[in-house]
Amino acid sequence: MDLILVTMIDGLVTGLLLFMLSSGLTLIFSMMGVLNFAHASFYMLGAYFAYQISRYIGFWPALFIAPVLVGLVGAAVERYGLRRVHKYGHVAELIFTFGLALLIEEVVQFVWGKGHVEYNAPESLQFALFSIADYEIAAYKIFMIAVAAAIFIALLLILTRTRVGMVIQAALTHPDTVEALGHNVPLVFMGVFGVGSALAGVAGVIAGPVLGTFPGMAVVLGSIVFVTIVVGGLGSLWGALVASLLIGWLTTFAASYNIGMADLLGALGIEPPADLSESLLRDIWTLSLPQVGPILPYLLMVLVLVFRPYGLFGNRDA
């Protein structure tokens, strides 16, 4: 029971982190029709910028400055890169963002090296806030949850309560019509791209100390983020939230419970074949849950694509 609660908290942390990336990615996708391969690279930049800044002036200023810098980089990428490539079509845009992801990785390696950098949680948050039975819950985890939740609420209020939010919602589906009503849609695009990048940057700032700050961190998270927005339904913010939490909990639970697949399948009433060594499926019975954990999100994606091709919250027409 206690382990379940602890795992719930860990899963929530993972899920909210995923959401900080998937929310921006899914908004950018529905607005511009571009799947931004470089999105997770902004997450990585967030972590490295925060690492660098925190060495000079500490973690707390870095928490604010690094995402702003990442947002500016993102806005510049949209303004001077994507917007120019746009007229050559979606394939060109995809290739552009793909190239950008590689470029950012190379630059990061060049500046900060190939290994992990010493980017740690601030001293002030390195203590156990409370414990559940024998498990201590680090204050930093609760801090991550608070930051992510605050961002989610702010995003929701902006999108549903402000005029800019209305313009964004309308421009998601009808950019030309919105612009013909006198709204500066190119500026809105740049803003959404910048804010989306900044959100990924925040995720990098707070996840870097936990998940590690290294040049491969974008690739590690990037593919899961794609899975998340496909599962949630491209363009749906609620879908992104639900899918992020689902995948966060799925992977965390799988990683924490060392249950053999034989037991699991047995519990489901599936008996192993009499002669295991002869069976093609032999390997399945010898695996354990933590081993299959990492592929569960992909499995989920396949299932969703089979039964609801437009994603859990996706729009059929989109």
Added chain:
Amino acid sequence: MLQIRDLHAYYGKSHVLHGVNMDIARGEIVALLGRNGVGRSTTCKAVMGQVALEGSIRFKDQELAGRRSFEIARMGVGYVPENRDIFAGLTTRQNLNLGVKPGQKGGRWTMEDMFELFPNLRNRADVDAAVLSGGEQQMLTMCRTLMGDPEVIMIDEPTEGLSPQMTQRVADLLNEISRRGVSILLVEQKLAIALDIADRVYVMGHGQVVFEGTPDDLRARADVRKEWLEV
């Protein structure tokens, strides 16, 4: 007020408008007629800065060609596209509010005016605009553009697929728009309503203007109607 000179427009490599000339004076209702695919919508899109073009489009002595769509709108050109692009997920009221331009102060039209003209919109003010009927959506898109207080408004096939009663209400709104001093470029398929309310008529064929005159002129020219309008 609006002068289009030697306008050519392109979708990628396909050359759709071949030297269109057109004038709309202040307060005038001008109908733009023609068969499907002759380039009427493209003419509107060109004025709005939504397609690649060559030539000149002057509005109140300023050149529109080369400007961004939102600048053109802010200068006072309104556009109601043919596909009734209502913003689903937003309410009727939110749709109308999006018609108001950034920094706009007042204007000829208030939300209350719209609700007076179309009580249906008031009744459905706070529901998702996606559930409105086709006719209501058409009214909503026209009202939305009017909220931005344009001085000239281009309306693309507003009566398409509407019942005779709804068509009459569109005609009433067009007259009201004109009464408030707004020029209208009306793209139409239905000859009757166009001849009824327009001051002048243009007929297009193959990306060019093939006839220009008053409704009476067009009534007198059976040959033009036969060659360019009747199906």
